[in-house]
Each structure stands twice: as structure tokens, then as C-alpha cells.
Amino acid sequence: MKPSSATGFTDALALLLAALREIFDESAYTRFLSRTQTVASREAYAAFCREYDAAKARRPRCC
């Protein structure tokens, strides 16, 4: 069994990675694959971009 500090560190790293994956839209792509029941491929990513980019382009970037 891992000591609690090691578990805490691993959890923190996992959380950081999850945040990065969300910020960089990798999680959104995973959800897209799961929702459309497709596997990762060029075509699937192109379809994801078509769906996602329309919303992304309308999202204001902050000052």
C-alpha cells in the first residue's frame, strides 16, 4: 500500500493532467468519440473539429 503522501501526489498529478486535458480539448474529443460511438481516427477528429470549432470560434477570449 502506498503511503498517503505518495497517493496524494499521484492524485494531484492525475487532477493536473485531467485539467490540462480539459483545457486542451482532449477530454472533449474523448467524450465525442464515446457519444458518437466511433474510434479515434482522422475522420473522427475532423468530425469533432467541425462540431466543436463552430462553438470554439464564437467563444470570446478574455482581455
Add this chain to the structure above:
Amino acid sequence: MPKTARILIWILVAMLGALALATIALHRGEQINAMWLVVAAVCTYALGYRFYSKFIAAKVLTLDAQRATPAERLENGRDFVPTNKWVVFGHHFAAIAGPGPLVGPVLAAQFGYLPGTLWILTGAVFGGCVQDFVILLFSVRRDGKSLTEMAREEVGRVGGLVAYVAVISIIVILLGVCALVVVNALKASPWGTFTIAMTIPIALLMGVYLRRLRPGKVLETSALGFVLVMLAIWGGQWVSQTPSVATWFTLSAPFLAILIIIYGFAASALPVWLLLAPRDYLSTFVKLGTIALLALGIVALHPTLHMPPLTRFIDGSGPVFAGNVFPFAFITIACGAISGFHALISSGTTPKLIRRETEARMVGYGAMMAESMVAIMAMIAACVLQPGIYFAINSPAGIVGQAPEAAAATISNWGFPITATEMHSLAQAVGEQTLYNRTGGAPAFAVGMAHIFSHSLGGQALMAIWYHFAIMFEALFILTVLDAGTRVGRFMVQDALGHVWKPLGRTSWYPSILATSGLIVGAWGYFLWQGVRDPLGGINSLWPLFGIANQLLATVAMCVATTIIIKMGKGRYAAVTLVPLVWLVAVTFTASWHKVFDPNPRIGFLSHAAQLASGPVVNARLIFNDRLDTVVTGTLIVMVALILIESSMEWMRVLSGRKQARVKESPFVATQFATEEQG
């Protein structure tokens, strides 16, 4: 932990914060360490979060852990996705962190570190964090509705229209100012220009890599892009040291402005995946890394602040921008303390990700605290510079003159000694031909950042690399805002024009794309051109205009928030948003009055136009610009007045009982997450 121990800890935090604030506020005539600012900030945020945000959460908003959020009720795996609170926090912070909190505090440092620092801390804790938190929660309770929609539903039709006009105005002015900051940072700088020029093919390459070679591997692609950008910085040094190549990248401000306008137009019309999305990822990657690095650098170096707490320029005679500490310090800091633009993010993507209502506090209030900390770091980066260097970089040629000796003599006469030799050595150390008249805040921030980084890592030898890394970081950041903002503005104009003639509203119809892109780029391009041709550096007139527009949007957000709080039957707590609203109104009205009517030609647009008209050579273009700025400022202030009147009337109707207090929230649905947690 026992209650007594917790109380003792918070008493200690309060005492430490008070000591740090007293140190930065009361020390005169001797330099202090930057860590006092960090300690004051951390303690203030900790107390604000623990006590004030908890009070708002419990008493004003009555956050309900049992109430399902739209992310849960409307979950569709696309827009509405229940997400871990830390992940939402990171997402929200990445979305709200822009160039404003970096540039604003650097400009406001001309008053000394004290006014800006105090406003960043109090403005954030009582204004910005509150705005972001309440708007986020109100949007969560309305299925993730936008600020404009909430304004229309809760305040009235005028509220919705004002919010729309404010957003468009901010986008146009912001983009003009941002482009000007980039131009001022890159003019006559072959190294910087080469590096930034290279980010365009790098972003295109990333787009193709992401689409064709490694679909969906965004983090990997961003890391690859980052490595390429670092190579571009390294290559930039070679470019700057090779005269035959350097001439290609040594560009004047007007020429750079034209290039940026062309770039903005092209970026708006290109497919999102090809340029916008990869640049956005690259910018976010660099942004998050650099902010973390800067925080570590400040803690590791704990530098001394050379800027005094207050300078003589609090009287309004500042060279960076003219105007008294009130209201101009507050207009200038903008996003580091309170930013109306954040209300758009808080009522955009974020409310659709919040898993539990109670998490809105950490995401809304907490992420703005982090943004405010970035502003404190920018203030530190500006104030670690010798004041003479700071003013030499940030003062326009129209104030200190073109010749290095004359500029150094003028600045030394202000009480901030500097010599032309020192400035020349510094320019050489950072790989530039000159650092004089680099208005806009970005170069001063870059020199400060390079100073902190090079003293923490790599020594003087890496000063030039760090400087250009900082310039690249800011310019990349700003160009991302530029191309994304142009596109957002284009969509807004298309939406509006679609009501006039349907085909114009079709976002895939190329004639409409070209026409509306041209309209938006033309609008911000005009402000950019105006800034580039302005002998006072442009920032003097344009940054306050941006600040006013941004605070106007915050006024709209606070009007909406106050109206909802009153309609919730919580009128006794309305001061939570009403007090910041009154402050914002005081600041925006005073600043606008000064910008239009002040008799000092460096401040007032009309007196400046009159001065130009009575001069030996009448410049009709500059006079027109002043009048245009007057009309823009006047329009913005009429907007503030309109939404204030409409909101106040709504408050009076509800408080007097003439109208039933009823908010337009989505019906209560119990969350399943609570049951899962109990199980």
C-alpha cells in the same frame, strides 16, 4: 482541526496580511522586497475567500448543494458536461487570463507600486471576484444563459442592447489596443519580429499535424509547437546578428500595423482548425507555463522593488498616460481587479461544466483571485526595474524626445536618474537596438521578467533570450486574442445583420464573411492606425478608452447581479454588488468626463483637438481622431446611464412592491450526485 486552532491560524493570517499591507503602504524613502506584495496578496485572498466569499455563498446566493446544475440536468457530452471542480477551475482560469492583467499594472506602475497594488487587492476581493462568482452562479441557475440574455430577461430590453453594444465596443477597442501593444513591442526589433512571424507557420504546422498526423493529441502537438517556438527565439538571435537578414525583419510601426491588419483579416476568414485553434492551444500552453515560471522566479529571487510607493505622477502629469491617480489608476488596471469581460466567460462555457452549485464559489471567486495574483506579479515585474529605465521604456518620444541623451536628461530631471549609456547597455543586453519609447507596457514587462528570470536562472548571459521569450509570450497571447476576437466580433455583426438581410447572417456564406470581417478589422484597424500615428504613443488615449469600455461591461454585469439579488428577496444584501457598482459608475463617469472635457490637452480629447486646430500646422486627421474618441466615449457613457436608469427603475418597482419579486430561474431539480455521495 480544533476550532480554537483554526481561529488562531486565521488571526495569524490576518495579522501577517496587515503587517505586509502596512509595510507596502507606510514605507517611504527606502526600498522594500517584492515578497511583501506577495504576502499581502496571499493573505488578502485567503481572508477574502474564507470569509467574504463564504458569506456571499451562504447568505446572499444561498448555494444549494441539493440542486442539480445544468451540467447534470442537460448533460449531452458536448456543451453540458459535469466536470471535476479543479478541472473547471483550470479551464475557467485559462479562459479569463488574458494580456490585460499583464499590461494594465505595468502602465499603472507610473504612479508607484502602492495605488495599483491596493486597487488590485481590494478591487479583486470586493469587485472582480464577486462579479465572476455571482454571474457564474446566476448563469448556472438559468441553464448557462449568457450575460446578454440575463440582462434582457432580468433588467429589460435596454439592458440586453447595452450589453450587446458594450461587448462589440470592447472587442473593437481591445483589439485596436492589443495590436498597438504588439506593434510597439516589435517595431525596429528584428529578433522579436522574426520570432512572432515564425509563430504563424508553426501554428499552421500544428494545425496540419493535429488534423492529419496525430488527430486529437492536442497536448503533444502544443508541446511540439512550444519546442519550435523556442527554436524560433534562438533563431531570432541569429537573425538580429546577421545584418543582411535583420533588415528584412526591422520594420517600422506603420508597416507592422498594416501587416497585423492583413493578418487579422486573413485569420478571421481561414478555417478555425488551421490557424485559430492551434494558435490558441500554443498560446494557452505558453501562458500557463510562463505564469507558473514567473511565480517561481519571484519567490526564488524575491527581488527588491526599485520603484517608489508613490511617484510625482499621481498629480496627473505622468508620461506613460496622463491623468490623476483617481480615476485613471482604476481604469488602467482593468482586468487585474475587475473585468467586465470575465462576466462573458462566467456566463459562457463555465456554467455548463459546473457539477455542483457549491463549486461555483471556488471556480468563480477563486479563479479571479488567481488572475489578480497574475496582476500582482506584473506589478512586481515592472517595479523591480530602476524607475529611470521604466520611464525611458514607457515614455513616448513626444514627451521625452527622440535623442537618447535628451530623453535620459528629461527623465533624470524628474528625479529618476538614468544615463544614455545605461540604456544602451541594457538594450544590448536584451538584444535590441534601442529600448526608448517602447510604449504599451509589453517591453517594460519583458525587461522586468527577463531581469527576474535571468537572476534566477542562467545569469546575465541569458537576459536577451529571456527578454525575447517574454516578448514572444505577450505577443503570442495578444495575437490569439486578436484573431479569436476578430472572429467573435464577426459572428456578432453577422448575427445582427442577419436580422436586416438573412444571407448576411449566414456564417458560411463567403461574401458575408468577407464583408463582416472587413468591418470588424477596419474598426479595430482604425484605432490601431490612430495609435501608431499618435505622437504621444497611442496608449495615452486608447488604453483609458479600453478601460472605460471594460468597466462599462462590468457595470452591466453588476446591474444584472444587483437586480437578481433584489428580485431574490435579498435586498438587504444588495450592497455586495451595489457598492462595487457605485464605485464603477464613479470611476467610469469621472474618467469619461476627463477624457472628453479636461482642459489639459494630454488628457481631454476636445482640448487636444482645439490645441491641434490652433497650432501652426493643422492636422485634420488627428483632430478627427480626437472627435471620434469623444463620440465613442460619449456613447459608452450614455450606455452606462441607460442601463443604470433601467435597473434602478426595476429595483424601485420590486422594492416598493409594485412588481412581484420573481427571478427567472430554471425550476429546482434535485441532484443525483448528492445521493451517489451518500451511497
